[in-house]
Ligand code: HEM
Ligand SMILES: [Ca+2]
């Protein structure tokens with residue numbers, strides 16, 4: 210691919226340490242930067258590859274598009290970049306800073322670490338109109354699988370990577386439609402929601418309440434990088450419609466099943482091991498290396 214572990218070991222030996230310690234200090238005052246940066250890296254990689262295109266400021270750049278409107282943690286990348294430019298000017302790409310910060314976010318959430326190949330260059334294009342291939346929370350499993358396979362990620366990678374929802378939160382406005390008037394029959398709620406859980410969610414996100422209120426995507430374990438998210442899906446406790454569908458659909462259900470504990474006839478899968486493996490694949494999507502792209506001086510602007 211052109212990326213390799215330890216790309217900066219000679220040119221900027223403290224690069225990975227600087228990213229980690231910068232993230233750590235922000236995390237101490239604002240723990241939501243960890244899920245924020247994991248999601249940001251995913252949204253970067255799915256549009257123009259992992260090239261920091263998400264970080265560019267300006268009218269109609271990627272970050273202005275609706276699917277990116279709730280991303281958080283930009284200030285952490287800017288802060289790390291400033292420190293890295295002092296230490297080794299013009300050496301470390303913003304795309305690599307984001308890839309490293311995504312890994313470190315998992316580690317700060319008690320997840321297992323993995324080695325991140327580095328050497329990405331930063332892209333020079335960022336267009337809001339390119340964000341349509343990002344998966345949506347109402348996408349069917351078919352569509353989710355298609356959007357991942359277009360980028361070389363298989364069904365197991367899809368289920369594994371969506372497991373990133375083991376940390377972080379969602380705004381009520383993105384799933385409240387499932388709680389009332391979703392169907393015309395029964396109680397009107399999405400029938401895949403566990404009934405006891407439904408009333409909890411209705412209390413947290415009332416129809417005319419504050420749509421920006423946030424609810425953990427992994428009920429009971431929103432800050433811990435564990436396999437609990439999959440057990441929740443199995444029990445009808447998924448927050449996003451797209452997440453709960455991973456249990457409804459047979460092709461993805463087997464992976465949810467295998468992550469959520471040993472089952473007869475299905476070999477178990479370790480979420481912590483698989484996550485790092487699938488992340489390395491995702492982090493290599495469309496990477497620019499060598500003479501392609503540039504090393505930005507400031508992460509929010511092309512040189
Ligand atoms: C089918 C694919 C996916 C869909 C439809 C999806 C959708 C969403 C939505 C709607 C939210 C709530 C955003 C908010 O209210 O701020 C969210 C949050 C999040 N997503 Fe995903 N996602 C997907 C895959 C992934 C992947 C592959 C990762 C990382 C590997 C990821 C990591 C996260 C994280 C960590 C959060 C919490 C963000 C925060 O707390 O700020 N997601 N996702
Ligand atoms: Ca990108």
Ligand SMILES: [Ca+2]
Pocket residue numbers: 374375376427430431432433434435436437438
């Ligand atoms: Ca969790």
